[in-house]
Amino acid sequence: MPELISVQEFISQTQEDLSSPTTSSFTSHMGKCKSTVCSLEEALDSDRTVLQKMRKAVKAEHTTGQDLIGYLEAHIAAQEKFSENFCNHSDEKLAEGFITFASVVSLVHLKKLLSLYHNIHFSLDSLIKGDFKGDFKKPFEKAWKDYESKLAKIEKEKRELAKQYGMVRTEVVGGEIAEEMEKERRMFQLHMCEYLIKVNEIKTKKGVDLLQNNINHCNSQFKYNCGGDSDDYFVSQQNSICKPARYSMHQLQGNKQYGTERSGNLFKKSEG
Numbered sequence: 001m002p003e004l005i006s007v008q009e010f011i012s013q014t015q016e017d018l019s020s021p022t023t024s025s026f027t028s029h030m031g032k033c034k035s036t037v038c039s040l041e042e043a044l045d046s047d048r049t050v051l052q053k054m055r056k057a058v059k060a061e062h063t064t065g066q067d068l069i070g071y072l073e074a075h076i077a078a079q080e081k082f083s084e085n086f087c088n089h090s091d092e093k094l095a096e097g098f099i100t101f102a103s104v105v106s107l108v109h110l111k112k113l114l115s116l117y118h119n120i121h122f123s124l125d126s127l128i129k130g131d132f133k134g135d136f137k138k139p140f141e142k143a144w145k146d147y148e149s150k151l152a153k154i155e156k157e158k159r160e161l162a163k164q165y166g167m168v169r170t171e172v173v174g175g176e177i178a179e180e181m182e183k184e185r186r187m188f189q190l191h192m193c194e195y196l197i198k199v200n201e202i203k204t205k206k207g208v209d210l211l212q213n214n215i216n217h218c219n220s221q222f223k224y225n226c227g228g229d230s231d232d233y234f235v236s237q238q239n240s241i242c243k244p245a246r247y248s249m250h251q252l253q254g255n256k257q258y259g260t261e262r263s264g265n266l267f268k269k270s271e272g
Contacts, residue, residue, distance in 0.1 A: 002035035007196060014189050021178040026185065033192055034144055037137055040199050047206060048132045055124040062121055065113040072109055076102040112221060119217040123210055131202045140191040147184040154180060 005013075010033065017026035079102040083095035154177050178185075 002039075003032050004036045004039055005029055005032035010192065010196070014193075017185065017189070021182060021185075022176075024178070026189075027181075030144075030147070030188065033188075037140055037192075037195060040195075041137060044132070044199070044202065048128070051124060051128055051132070051206065055121070055128055058116065058121050058124060062113065062116055065109070065116065069106070069110060069113065072102075072106045076106055115217050115220040119213040119220070123205075123213045127202075127205055127210070131198075131205055136198050137195055140188075140195045143184070143188040143191040147181070147188050150181060150184050151177075 009029070013024070013026045013029050017024035079098050083098040086092070086095040086098070
């Protein structure tokens with residue numbers, strides 16, 4: 001496994017190079033910088049692939065939710081039509097109950113769908129189409145190539161100069177070409193910094209920010225499912241449907257000494 005460089009080490013080596021270019025050992029760490037960028041790119045490519053699959057799944061979920069809203073609207077229309085029958089027979093409470101229940105169910109599903117879009121779909125879309133789009137390591141790669149090209153040119157010139165004097169030059173010490181290569185080193189350091197900053201931004205967005213958006217979406221589900229919706233009117237109306245009511249039992253035949261009315265909750269007996 002290639003040796004990598006940490007952010008702290010990179011900053012330390014860069015500061016040392018800025019303070020004393022001729023004695024700095026920064027050039028010996030440039031290979032580790034390149035290896036680190038390659039390693040980070042592999043991780044980002046892997047994340048990009050997974051996030052694209054996640055976005056595709058959420059998009060399909062959102063589309064299915066839109067279809068569901070369409071079915072719910074048809075359901076509400078039918079239920080409103082059905083409730084008219086109760087109005088015609090002076091059963092306004094039942095009519096109101098059917099309409100309110102349909103409205104509450106539609107509202108809950110609609111807000112779930114909006115939460116999914118704003119908290120999850122939008123975040124993934126922003127990551128893939130924005131932060132992950134393009135090859136933002138290109139400036140770094142160009143700076144690396146420019147440095148390598150300039151270094152190779154200087155080494156060749158120095159070997160040829162040594163040959164003219166009957167000497168053999170096998171290598172060039174970094175300190176003696178520090179001034180000549182300063183521009184290329186500074187560009188390398190600049191683009192390495194920009195790359196690390198960009199990667200850190202993506203790390204935050206695909207990590208803490210995306211997790212927080214998932215938590216927000218999850219909280220919205222708990223909120224709506226547990227009756228914590230901000231539309232108190234609909235919730236109170238929904239709850240009123242389940243309140244105890246009085247039911248006439250005139251149609252039943254039996255001993256009238258026990259009365260003709262009963263009050264309480266009705267429960268459906270399980271057939272399981």
